[in-house]
Amino acid sequence: MAAKEELKLLGVDVSPFAIRAHMALVIKGVSCEYVVEYLSNKSELLLSSNPIYKKVPVLIHNGKPICESLVIVQYVDEIFSGDGVPSILPTDPYERAIARFWAAYVDDKFFPVLRGIVLALTEQERVEKATETFAAIEPLEEAFAMCSKGKAFFCGDSIGYIDLALGSLLVWIEAIRRMYNIEIISASKTPRLSAWAERFGESAAAKEVLPEVDKAVQFGKMLEAAASAAAASK
């Protein structure tokens, strides 16, 4: 094993992207220093480590920065592997392609409309975004059946790549339920994902990393206010 590894994760507790990176490290049993960033006052370290996007999360491994949550998760999976260390991505190339596909789907198709519910400026827009989000979650409900093959998580018996991609959004899905009474995942409409969400939340890694839903609710209210202010000033 290499000399002492220095790991620093720059993040924000309610950021689903930071949650992914943090959970990956916890799953691997690797200790890291978590540096809380304040998005209205980003640190020099964040700005210099991620000059392109200036966003969290950033993983700094022995001084070298890695950015973009899914890139970080894959990196962590590759660096920390071996006997007894849980894998995040499957080993089979085809299964890896499927895992990457659904993680990309979460980011490209599901997340934008989910976020749109919070950022909506009118009730009508909110309803539209909610409708789009309901449509976007359906393929994921089907995907769970196909990928899990009866197991507890998307890729098998333990939390894997797709679980992290979607599971990191569960706090926000619950926050949206509390804020707007919009239920994206429910036992009636998405029974498989509903059961999976409970299992995800009960996992040791989730318990260690996921913030209280109320923190997301508070953050959501801030985002709403910022969106209205931006629209009003145009």
Added chain:
Amino acid sequence: MASDELKLLGTWTSPFALRVQLALSFKGLSYENVEEDLKNKSELLLTNNPAHKKVPVLIHNGKPVSESQIIVQYIDEAFSGTGPTLLPTDPYERAIARFWAAYVDDKLLASWLQSFRGKREEEKAEGLKQTLVAVEHMEGAFKDCSKGKPFFGGDSVGYLDITVGCLISWAHAGEKLYGFKIFDADRSPLLNAWMERFGALDAAKKVLPDADKLVEYAKMRQAEAAASASNN
């Protein structure tokens, strides 16, 4: 090993389908190329990519893989014993390659498309401005990744070369259509030289579409769009 059946559903004008063709070409893999009509998508495409219904889709021994960057990584992993390795072997360099590959589609390509497809002049102007920013970042990325060598991948073509390389024919077509050279020699000398170098490789020449044909195609699409707009 039983013979592998590879089928690529794509269109000759799609840079994403071209990305996959480049990967297959550089790996030396043979495949059946199926040209899709996007106005009349085949059953094969609709059943193999139901979530997006888009090209490209690679069907390997009957099993579909979608999303060009995911397909290229799949090809590299599934055919790891065939031809060159595309992704870097070092995990950190792999992370850097993946970061920039995502940047190409999310920022470079997105703003470039907006610069000529934007509906209003301000959208196009904003697109152009963002494209210039993105090109500057990519020039820096080339410098960091190549470390003075000819390609993003070093001495030989790698993942990023293929990820960016699929834009080359449209880069030439774009210059003829709009007078805008995306990897201009003054703004981005390294990328300018790389573009020529990459385009001259046999494995690239085998699949890169002719820029003049892309220009004809673009003009035809513009005429169609104008005709349907005036009919409304």
